Amino acid sequence: MELGGSATVNGTFTASGGWGARYYYSGGSGGGIFLTSQGPFVGGTGAVFNVAGGNATWYGAYSGGGGGGRIAVWFGMPDSVKQRILTAPDNPSVQRSLIVMTNVYSGFLGTNTVDGGIGYSNGTPGTVRFLTVDLQKGTLFFLQ
Numbered sequence: 397m398e399l400g401g402s403a404t405v406n407g408t409f410t411a412s413g414g415w416g417a418r419y420y421y422s423g424g425s426g427g428g429i430f431l432t433s434q435g436p437f438v439g440g441t442g443a444v445f446n447v448a449g450g451n452a453t454w455y456g457a458y459s460g461g462g463g464g465g466r467i468a469v470w471f472g473m474p475d476s477v478k479q480r481i482l483t484a485p486d487n488p489s490v491q492r493s494l495i496v497m498t499n500v501y502s503g504f505l506g507t508n509t510v511d512g513g514i515g516y517s518n519g520t521p522g523t524v525r526f527l528t529v530d531l532q533k534g535t536l537f538f539l540q
Contacts, residue, residue, distance in 0.1 A: 402435035403471065405506070406442040413450030413462035413513060420458045423450030423513035426465025426522050432478060436503070437471030437526075443506025447522055452515030461513025464522025469501070472528040501526035 411427030426447035431437070447465025470478060481495075504526065512519025 397431050399431065399433040400435075401433070402437070403431065403433035404438045404440065405431075406440040408444040408446070410444075410446045411465055412446050412448045412509075413465070413519075415450050416453035416459055416515075419454055421453050422460045422515060423452050423462035423519065425449050425462040425519070426510065428466045429468070430466075431469045431471075432473070433469075433471040434474060435472060437469055437501075439469075439501075439504035439506040441505045443504065444509075445506065445524075446509040448509045448511045449513035449519035449522075451513045457516050459515050460517040461515035461519035463519040464510040464512045466522050467508055467510060467524045468527065469504070469525070470527045474529075477529055495527065496530045497525055497527045499524045499526070 409429045409431075411429055413424030413426045415424075416422050426449045429445050429447060445467050447467055449462030449464045452459035452461055508524045510522035510524055512521050
């Protein structure tokens with residue numbers, strides 16, 4: 397979801413995996429949530445991002461839990477920078493030293509769920525990434 401300007405989230409985003417549909421079926425993997433905002437991002441205490449993997453129907457030797465999904469929140473980033481990262485992540489014109497990426501962000505007070513599902517073999521957890529550009533460190537130039 398692309399949001400112009402600043403963004404405040406106090407609701408629920410869910411892309412979790414489903415339960416196995418029948419006996420011996422594994423759980424589905426969690427999906428993905430990708431939010432972008434050109435301005436500041438705030439996640440209030442009511443914000444919930446859920447991309448958990450689904451549980452197996454029966455925990456026998458043939459059914460596993462689905463893996464957790466991915467959550468990515470990119471904020472405070474002009475469209476030109478975002479497009480360069482998305483289309484050519486190894487482009488030398490994107491100065492990596494100015495990009496700040498973390499799995500914890502003080503402006504997000506809500507809940508993230510990226511757990512793997514339960515099964516004979518449990519699914520692995522997914523990931524959470526908050527990414528912004530720190531323009532305080534210097535000037536970002538793009539040359540073609």
